[in-house]
Amino acid sequence: MLNRVDTPSQSGNSANRGSIDAEVPKFSVIDYDxxxxxxxxxxxxxxxxxxxxxxxxxxxxxxxxxxxxxxxxxxxxxxxxxxxxxxxxxxxxxxxxxxxxxxxxxxxxxxxxxxxxxxxxxxxxxxxxxxxxxxxxxxxxxxxxxxxxxxxxxxxxxxxxxxxxxxxxxxxxxxxxxxxxELDAAFAEPLVWRELVRNAPGTPEPSLRGSLVYMGHPEYFFPIVAEWHKQEIVDAFYPEVTNRQPTGDFDIDLAALRDWLTSDRGITPDFYNGPLALYWREDEEDEDGDEGEVIIDDEDVAEYTIQSIVEDGAFHGAEDLRAIVERWAATRNVVLQGAPGTGKSWLAKRLAFALIGRKLKDAVRTVQFHPGTSYEDFVRGWRPGGDGQLTLVDGPLLQHAERARDYPDIPHVMIIEEFNRGNPAQALGEMLTLLERTKRNEEDALELIYMLEDEEAFWLPENLYIIGTMNTADRSLALVDFALRRRFAFFEIEPQLNEKWKGHLSARFRTEPRRHINEAAQRVNDMNRRIASDRTLGPSFQIGHSYFSAEKEASEFQPWFRSVVQTSVAPQLAEYWHDDPDTVNEITGQLLAEF
Structure with missing residues (x-):
């Protein structure tokens, strides 16, 4: 067991080590742990x-x-x-x-x-x-x-x-x-145990890891799992009350406060109530937690999982969807790219809920890029106020990042629709660097283009996840540069006119013979193979299944299918082969042939 809090490898500035030489304030203790x-x-x-x-x-x-x-x-x-x-x-x-x-x-x-x-x-x-x-x-x-x-x-x-x-x-x-x-060292030395818990595999789960840290050495660590609570306590006591600079390690500084307040490691000073709470809290209403008191009585609260996406109507397979979420959890940034009508936007929001584990709508925010989207729109910029003065305003990325920082245990997702319709590198600015998984920490923080007075450098929190959707068929859209591609994992979302899609149409049009739906799938797949094999087009120009997923208003299969081909598909084909109307007419004719 460590008897001192000044482990050289953890405590930072050597001038800060040693006991605190200041008047000990009154305090209450946690007597129920x-x-x-x-x-x-x-x-x-x-x-x-x-x-x-x-x-x-x-x-x-x-x-x-x-x-x-x-x-x-x-x-x-x-x-x-x-x-x-x-x-x-x-x-x-x-x-x-x-x-x-x-x-x-x-x-x-x-x-x-x-x-x-x-x-x-x-x-x-x-x-x-x-x-x-x-x-x-x-x-x-x-x-x-x-x-x-x-x-x-x-x-x-x-x-x-x-x-x-x-x-x-x-x-x-x-x-x-x-x-x-290794185990002997961890069970004997609190800071070694902490590193073991932090480095163990699995999803981040900061509160749970904080709980394990505390339970491993409750004589050293406080029952405080919110890092921002630790920071506020340390900021309140160092250096003003203790006459000593903090070490930069919240746990070491809190342990020093414990030693200063009482020499008995069996006694835990209470920073949430009584005299000590007044140093760092405006009130004592929220006594025990990092996000307010939340009592959970329902052991069968519904989750949202990959299977939930499938049950919501996804035509993509569960294994493919799980691969996206697992890679997303590792990289923090993914892009769903592919042909129009493949359900990228529909999938993005549901993948966000599956990543979180629940349908927490406040944890998901959606924006859409367009040719005029700028850094000032997306990250931070000057905006005129009602008094005619310019005010520095945070854009949706910084706003959602701060919300994620306030709830570190919950993944927060920023969905960027039409990611390449604007200029992603221009809209992101220095965020292009900060998005990288290895840069999500205070040590790699950067100064923003527009800074508030006395504002510190900025970094994105670990629990902020980005998912973009990108149409690769539109030649007018911006290309994504290599620096940005290196920071994102890209997944090709392909048309899915499979058995699940056929089942969807059969359930919608119950009186239609299944052979007609099978024939429709064959015709659309033939068209997509024609598009994919054209050297001037390719797979990214295929027509997605969303074009052929019936709306509630559709009551008869064949009139609905012909209408989709005539009003949505044929104009798209005319864009693809603008100088070859014969090919357009040939493919359209095959789609519209009698069943």
Whole structure:
């Protein structure tokens, strides 16, 4: 265990190390976290050494962990139902020990947080173990810990439950790959443990990782999972109250405050209430959390997943859609490109919801580029106010970035429609650099073109995701330069006149023989092959399935199909072969032939 907070590799300026020489203020203490500390220690012990807190068997085996990786982590969309309904399918036929292991990982997630009431935590554990054949029991010590939660982790604990539990499964699997020496160091030294938690694989989940950091060394780390709360506390006490400059590491500075206030590491000063709260908070209404108190009682809150997109009517396959989301999670920036009418805009919003895990509309913002879109429109620029004076106004990108920064556990998505209709490099400016995944940190911050007085350099938060849609068939649109392409992953969205599309039309036109719909698909596919093979056109000029996805007003198949060809498809073909009307007439005639 570290006895000092001035670990050389972590503490920054050596002049800042050592005890604080200032008058100690009055403070209250957190006197209810003992049960959580105790049970967290037990849980992390079985995570490392094996065993169980719910049975007398060893459920924390490599084989059981691998089973959860295969059944839960790698199968996020076993059905489009609620969390527990999907979990039933994912764990169907699994041994009792696998179910108990999942329940204990769930327990690790829920243990310290206030969002779930005691009865909800108990109900969740029992729901996981509903089909277990053997005996198990929630010990009274854990029930006591449920009575004394210590912090509010924010809305992510309800919104991103699948992602958090997946990250925990990957975390415990990662621990099993470490040597005894590495584990000994992490369980002995708080800052080593913190780095282990931060570097473990899985989605970011900052509040959950902050919870793990706290539970690993509650004698050192405070039960504070919001980084901006840590920053505000440090800013309030350093240097004005402590007469010492901060080190630049919030946890080290908070630990120094703990040592300054009390020499007993078993006592945790309370920065959310009483005298200490007055130093950094305007009021004491929001006592425990980083996003306000959110009580979650419904264990079957509906998620939004890849399967949800399919059920909403996507003609693209689930595996293709999952590949986009997984790559997006890694790069933070993707572009859906392709022919007109392939559903790029429709997909973009639903992919955003699947990335988030819920339909959180406030976390998704959509803009459209056009030839006149400028940096001043999209990022920041001067605008006339009502008093006739110019005011520096943040554009939608900076506005959404700040909202994302306020809710770090929730992915926030900026959808840019018609990404190449304007000049992307001009509209982005220095954001072109800051969009890069490796630049999403304070160390790589840049000064903006237009700066407010005393404003610091800017960087984009990790949880801001960009998705653009791009029509590659319009020759009048701007080309995307190599610097921008390097920062985005590009996915070609192709026409999908497949069995799902045919099923959609059959459901719309119930009296139409299926052979007519099959024939229509064949004709459109033949047309697209003709377009794709033309050396002056190519695959990006195909006609997408959205042209042929019937509206509610359509009542009869053949009149509707002919109308689409005559009013939408034929004019498009005339643009493609503007100097070859015979080809246009030939293809149009094939489409309009009698069924």
């Amino acid at each position: 003992g049960p959580v500390r105790r049970e967290a220690g037990k849980l992390l012990s079985v995570v490392r050494n094996g065993g169980s807190v719910l049975t007398d068997r060893d459920v924390w085996t490599d084989a059981n962990i691998e089973t959860l990786v295969e059944r839960f982590v790698k199968q996020p969309d076993a059905s489009g139902e609620s969390f527990f309904t999907k979990l039933d399918g994912q764990l169907e036929g699994a041994d009792d020990d696998v179910r108990i292991l999942f329940a204990e990982i769930f327990l690790l997630q829920m243990l310290p947080i206030t969002q779930f009431r005691k009865e909800t935590k108990v109900r969740n554990i029992n729901r996981v173990l509903r089909d277990a054949k053997g005996a198990y029991e929630i010990p009274p010590e854990i029930l006591e810990a449920f009575d004394f939660p210590v912090f509010n982790g924010g809305t992510a604990y309800g919104v991103r439950r699948y992602f958090q539990l997946s990250m925990l499964i990957q975390f415990v699997r990662y621990l099993r790959t470490l040597s005894k020496e």
